[in-house]
Amino acid sequence: MTWDALETPYLRVDRPRFDANIKRLNCHLSALKTPLRPHVKTLKSLPAVKAIFNGGTGPITVSTLKEADFFAEHGFLDQIYAVGIVQNKLPHVKRLIEQGVDLKIILESETQALQVVEFCRMHDIVIPVLIEIDCDGSRAGLTAESPTLMDVSKILAQAELFKGILLHAGGSYGCMTRSDKVAAAENERATAVYVKERLELAGIDCPMVSIGSTPTAHFAQDLTGVTEVRAGVYTFFDLVMANINVCSLDDIALSVVTTVIGVKPEKGWILIDAGWMALSRDRGTASQAVDYGYGMVLDGAGRPLTDWIVESTSQEHGVIKQRAGSSEIPSDVQIGDKLRILPNHACATASQFDKYYVADAEGQLSEQWSRFNFW
Amino acid sequence: MTWDALETPYLRVDRPRFDANIKRLNCHLSALKTPLRPHVKTLKSLPAVKAIFNGGTGPITVSTLKEADFFAEHGFLDQIYAVGIVQNKLPHVKRLIEQGVDLKIILESETQALQVVEFCRMHDIVIPVLIEIDCDGSRAGLTAESPTLMDVSKILAQAELFKGILLHAGGSYGCMTRSDKVAAAENERATAVYVKERLELAGIDCPMVSIGSTPTAHFAQDLTGVTEVRAGVYTFFDLVMANINVCSLDDIALSVVTTVIGVKPEKGWILIDAGWMALSRDRGTASQAVDYGYGMVLDGAGRPLTDWIVESTSQEHGVIKQRAGSSEIPSDVQIGDKLRILPNHACATASQFDKYYVADAEGQLSEQWSRFNFW
Incomplete structure (x- = not known):
């Protein structure tokens, strides 16, 4: 199989960058003596996830019960399902646990806790539960000082389902400087440790303290009191992560390969056969320092076409334009040429495809x- | 199977609305004595597309060669692949034609025309070609007055590959009023007829004149000279189409069903288990009269929660907020409740799923x- 035989658009992974990204976070967390529980929502691929564990299996985070099923079948038995649980998913969780999966679920309310306790009582099973804690107001979870936190933990502890806490510093995606990211990481850790101590003071054991986001995982300086770190997009990285200086553009391991289907010098446009169906509609860089449209453009050999971005998309068409200044189309871009597009958000772009094509060194x-x- | 047994998020189709949308366009085009060639890129589903043809097969438009393969297998042999062709796809086109598919391709340059002619000569096959014509500057195609148009059509006609022209009035998506949409439709038709006459004056026969977009298909008053009309999103409709008054909110046949996983009265937030992975990242209404965020919120019974929209999304989480005014959360929204989200763009939202669940009358x-x- 050769690149030339592939129909465009397709998804390309640069293996040396992918491996280097994995190694970077492994090294950093090894030095901090804290294990990683990678979030497989980005990759959703057996060989890709196995590469993280050197061909083996290890603890993982999943974003859907389909991921839980798939990775359980392939020997990944230590899992956290990191989306607040609802009743319609409990029978599925039960099936997984009965198959031998050590699947932890998360929740943030008395309602959910009572439903899980009742479900476990009725079916005579144990579903280990983490309480989601909010450390920066960015999404889900109970705040560290929340009175509900104590009520929920007691309900779960009494039923012997309480396993620990889970935090995600989503606010760190807005941190531009190194010191901001270091501070966000320390805030995530310190909040976790504070909650753990609050629970222990109330006589509730809190064995698991799971924290993480790609920015905080890379910039944490100390992880005392934390039992594991989660991160997802770090294996591929993307323009959003480059924009907040978690990686460089040269670290991005994922790109969409596309073919030029039209050249319109009078408009300064290049038309490609990758639209939002291939690139995703993610515009994560729109509110960042550098707006890359629907993605940054490289030539077929991977060299940046400086300042050229995918400016607009329809389902199977993309329009490439120069971001600023000249609209003169690079003279060497011709109909039929291959180009590569770096993704705003690797999780979103990867999810538009059912396979990765991997480039070696x-x-x-x-x-x-x-x-x-x-x- | 009952709704209660389904895990959220899932995709729901309201069959009476879907059928009414199909009937509406069929009636309109019947009255104008012009056949429809539906674009199956929205549905990508055999029973859904068969419903358009009353259980039979008919002429279709495809946006990928995978659609071409799938629908050919199921008896849909008259197809247009409506994305500008490139060389890496010609072997696939050849396979389809050799299987008996009457597959028309499109292009807009001498380079593409010469490549197709050479490919056909080498492999001794006929690939019928339509030239893409640009009627409103919105995306691809040659303008009606383009000198290249005559060169390209001659290259194709000489090789006996030229079949006709294809137009898409993408600019009609910006037409708010009825008269603007009627004018866009007439411009699309008149441009097509002008090009056909120009070609015929040069001695080039132009049997196919294919035009269409969902807005112009519904607002065309006359289709004289046009041999067929294409439309895609009209079977489901969506908030983008409602915003430009092609349909009403009550016509939208597609919704994402989700469960409330968190309620945060202090922030005026409802958290749901549908993020961008379910809703897509499409923000098509962002630049329209009414911005619906990532979608408009209905309660479980399908009644609008007036002014509530999905304000932000992460991969498997959505944050619902009231668009304006009060942030008081409706007192009857509880953790575990089901809600429905109407899509900005049905093509994008549907593409996030691998199945539809269909509700009867x-x-x-x-x-x-x-x-x-x-x-």
């Missing part, structure tokens, strides 16, 4: 990794 | 339609 097509989607 | 779960994605 020489840039040769070496492997095809299938991935899955949906619920 | 009584709102009961009556069918499951599988759909496919990717290339």
Whole structure:
């Protein structure tokens, strides 16, 4: 199989960058003596996730019960399902636990806690539960000082379902400077440790303290009191992460390969056969320091076409334009040429495809990794 | 199977609305004595597309060669692949034609025309070609007055590959008023007829004149000279189409069903288990008269929660907020409740799923339609 035989658009992974990204976070967390529980929501692919564990299996975080099913079948038995649980998913959770999966679920309310306790009582099973804690107001969870936190933990502890706490410093995606990211990481850790101590003072044991986001995982200076770190997009990285200086553009391991289907010098446009169906509609860089439209453009050999971005998309068409200044189309761009587009958000772009084509250190097509989607 | 047994998020189709939308466009085009060639890129599902043809097969438009393969297997042999062709896809086109598919391709340059002619000569096959014409500057195609148009059509005609022209009035998506949409439709038709006459004056026969977009298809008053009309999103409709008054909110046949996983009165937030992975990242209403965020919120019974929208999303989480004014959360929204989200753009939202769950006239779960994605 060669690159030339592939129909565009397709998804390319640069293996040396992918491996280097994995190594970077592993090294950092090893030095801090804290294990990683990678979030497989980005990759959703067996060979890709196995690469994180050197071919083995290890603790993972999942964003859907379909991920839980798939990775359980392939030997990944230590899992956290990191989306607040609801009743319609409890029978599925039960099936997984009965298959031998050590699946932890998360929740943030008395209602959910009472439903889980009642479900476990009725079916005579144990579903280990983490309480989600909010450390920066960015999304879900109970605040560290919340009175509800004590009520919920007691309900779960009494039923012997309480396993610990989970935090996600989503606010760190807005941190531009190194010191801001270091502070966000320390805030995530300190909040976690504070909550753990509050629970222990009330006589509630809190064995698991799970924290993480890609920015805080890379910039944490101390992880005392934390039992594990989660991160997802770090294996591929993307323009959003480059914009907040968690990685450089050269670290981005994922790109969409596309073909030029039209050149319109009078408009300064290049038309490509990658629209939002391939690139995703993610505009994560729109509110950042550098807006990359629907993605930054590289030539077929991976060299940046400086300042050229995918400016607009329809389902299977993309329009490339120069961001600023000249609208003169690079004279060497012709109909039929291949280009590569770096993604704003690797999780979103990867989810538009059912496979990855992997380039080795020489840039040769070496492997095809299938991935899955949906619920 | 009942709705209660389904895990959220899932995709719901309201069959009476879907059928009414199909009937509306069929009636309109019948009255104008012009056949429809529906664009199956929205549905990508056999039972859904068969419903358009009363259970039969008919002429279709496809956006990927995977759609071409799938629908050919199921008897849909008259197809247009409506994305500008490139060389890496010609072997696939050849396979389809050799299987008996009457597959028309499109292009807009001498380079593409010469490549197709050479490919056909080498492989001794006929690939019928339409030239893409630009009627409103919105995306691809040659303008009606373009000198290149005559060169390209001659290259194709000489090789006996030229079949006609294809236009898409993408600019009609910006037409708010009825008269603007009527004018866009007439411009699309008149441009097509002008080009056809220009070609015929040069001695080039132009049997196919294919035009269409969902707004112009519904607002065309006359289709003289046009041989067929294309439209895609009209079967489901969506908030983008409602915003430009092509349909009403009550016509939208597609919604994402989700469960409340958190209620934060202090922030005026409702958290749901549908993030961008379910809703898509499409923000098509952002630049329209009414911005619906990532979608408009209905209660479980389908009644609008007036002014509540999905304000932000992460992969598997959505944050619902009231658009304006009060942030008081409706007192009857509780953790565990089901809500429905109307999509900004039905093509994008549907593509996040691999199946549709179909509600009959009584709102009961009556069918499951599988759909496919990717290339």
